[in-house]
Amino acid sequence: MTEHAGVASDGPGRGRAGRRAGTSTTRAAIAAAAQDQFAAHGYDRASLRGIAREAGVDPALITYFFGSKQRLFAEVVELPADPRTVLAQVTDGDPAGVGRRMATVLAGILDDDDARVRFVAIIRSAAQSEEVAAALRERLTRDILEPVAARVREGVRPQHAGPPDEDAAKHEARLRAGLVMSQVAGMIFARHVIGLEALTEASSEELVRALAPTFQRYLAEEL
């Protein structure tokens, strides 16, 4: 990748960094510019040209590093909140309150314009392309699903009710995390992509009350 060393820059408008930086800063500059452009213009209207301009690189380098706009999106799009922080917020503390904490986090995301818009963009882009869906599947599994499943096994779920063997316990923990993701994605989809009035007219408190027992059961009760 030495042929690109000279173009490396540290990000939008920040000019070129020292030459030795090379590849990793070029890639980082593209990723940062892409995050800016996707956030500002949405997936459809953000262009590789615009991203390249902001990153101070040739558009061909984007293809070189990321393959396609879809792949770029799936790799760089920031989740509306750091999964580790959210995970800690939700799973630390009394297991009896894990469902309510999860519902509260989701209601907070739906109430926050920026976070909601980003989640909707993720859902839209996954629906538009198998390639994006595959990239997101990997990221969501690695960054959210597996950590949630691990936390479930470590004790969110009352020990006494666990399945008998190791494989069954893993399978069940993953299913629990998947069920939570299905309800989260479905609420964002039905309320903010389809825009069902029956859901948009509900207050945050109503949503938390309605969803908390669902998440509680998915995460910590007998399935």
Place this chain on the structure above:
Amino acid sequence: MTEHAGVASDGPGRGRAGRRAGTSTTRAAIAAAAQDQFAAHGYDRASLRGIAREAGVDPALITYFFGSKQRLFAEVVELPADPRTVLAQVTDGDPAGVGRRMATVLAGILDDDDARVRFVAIIRSAAQSEEVAAALRERLTRDILEPVAARVREGVRPQHAGPPDEDAAKHEARLRAGLVMSQVAGMIFARHVIGLEALTEASSEELVRALAPTFQRYLAEEL
């Protein structure tokens, strides 16, 4: 509409009923051809030209009757099952079993290749365009959400726990129907659009067991 008098009338604005075949058969022929073509090729690859050819009409008539390919799709796409039949299957019978019946219907859809593919197409198309989302919002609300909400008020839900006044009861019934749709859409999205392994590896029976109590609470228990 006079320029299309021979063929027109059931189209935008519905005007004149009762003219001989003309309009309504043209519109119906386009709708039938569109259903075929969307089913055979999917939303993206189905073309207005192909639909017009199958219907034996000029492509301009599609625009005349339906406005756009997106609108056409949203209006003609068949739900994988007749909402009235499904609704009766789910809401008739013992209220204590409504959640399990709903989960069983959903698992049946996910197990049926044709039905699943059609649902995935609906979800994809809604995510791709605000216009399709708006058209689907209307259809889903009219054909599914409101009938479910009405059934909830008629007695799926135990009478004694209903909210005090009429408006609150309506609002709650709509919220219940909306919650069910959010979990249905989210399961299809997470399992079949994103393709989360944690969910694809789960059997139908596991899904029914996991989802039944969720639907039971959304439809018939204290929220």
